[in-house]
Amino acid sequence: MDFAGKDKATYVKETFNSIAGRYDLMNSLMSLGMDKRWRRLAVQEVGAKPGMHMLDVCCGTGQLSMELGRVVGHEGSVTGLDFSQKMLEVAEKSLVQASNVGSVRFLHGNAMELPFQDNSFDGVTVGWGLRNLPDLQRGLREMIRTVKPGGKVVSLDMAKPSLIGFKQAYWLYFDKLVPFMGKVWARKASAYQYLHDSAREFPAQEELVRIFTECGLEEAHYNNLAGGVVAIVSGTKPRDL
Numbered sequence: 252m253d254f255a256g257k258d259k260a261t262y263v264k265e266t267f268n269s270i271a272g273r274y275d276l277m278n279s280l281m282s283l284g285m286d287k288r289w290r291r292l293a294v295q296e297v298g299a300k301p302g303m304h305m306l307d308v309c310c311g312t313g314q315l316s317m318e319l320g321r322v323v324g325h326e327g328s329v330t331g332l333d334f335s336q337k338m339l340e341v342a343e344k345s346l347v348q349a350s351n352v353g354s355v356r357f358l359h360g361n362a363m364e365l366p367f368q369d370n371s372f373d374g375v376t377v378g379w380g381l382r383n384l385p386d387l388q389r390g391l392r393e394m395i396r397t398v399k400p401g402g403k404v405v406s407l408d409m410a411k412p413s414l415i416g417f418k419q420a421y422w423l424y425f426d427k428l429v430p431f432m433g434k435v436w437a438r439k440a441s442a443y444q445y446l447h448d449s450a451r452e453f454p455a456q457e458e459l460v461r462i463f464t465e466c467g468l469e470e471a472h473y474n475n476l477a478g479g480v481v482a483i484v485s486g487t488k489p490r491d492l
């Protein structure tokens with residue numbers, strides 16, 4: 252992938268800073284409005300319950316953090332972490348306008364070195380975030396380090412459909428339409444080209460399950476959404492880790 256001569260983290264941060272104001276709209280358009288439902292399913296998968304303390308890594312504009320907050324309520328807490336100041340500014344604004352989202356706070360930080368002690372959270376989520384990290388395994392290990400034994404790490408992200416016919420139609424849509432939409436709607440063709448390329452290069456759901464297991468999670472599995480265009484990949488931290 253071409254990072255315009257920069258290291259991946261710098262490029263990614265600049266990219267998200269530049270599209271922050273339009274990110275939520277673009278997300279809804281590209282997912283045909285299904286992103287909200289997918290986030291709710293990720294919240295279910297991580298096993299969020301009232302009173303739990305959750306971490307949402309790469310929280311961006313905070314939509315998944317707030318879905319978690321709706322479930323854990325004021326007795327619990329959600330920490331959303333991201334390294335893009337502009338995405339966090341949008342998250343803070345949305346939080347002020349949101350209702351019934353419990354106790355959510357947003358924190359500026361790096362997913363590669365999470366500023367939390369071991370075993371701090373009941374569950375950890377990452378939405379469309381893993382593929383943006385410079386080192387996926389290292390980022391995942393950080394999430395595993397900070398979740399409590401028995402807690403889940405859950406990723407919601409682009410995946411790769413396998414059904415013949417649907418698969419070809421999907422890649423035609425994705426390869427042509429997504430960069431085009433980025434150009435028209437956000438006037439940021441390079442940013443949306445990056446979103447496209449990073450999704451292309453991201454491991455398929457089966458491969459991600461293997462990586463989850465290799466990094467130490469138990470019972471790693473995936474659930475396809477929208478025919479495998481998106482998948483929730485999940486694993487549990489062993490009680491003796």
Ligand SMILES: C[S@@+](CC[C@H](N)C(=O)[O-])C[C@H]1O[C@@H](n2cnc3c(N)ncnc32)[C@H](O)[C@@H]1O
Binds near residue numbers: 379
């Ligand atoms: C595609 S957005 C996902 C936003 C959000 N999770 C959602 O559900 O829409 C990816 C986010 O990951 C953040 N990110 C990428 N690398 C990061 C890192 N190393 N540390 C913290 N945040 C990072 C970006 O700033 C961006 O906000």
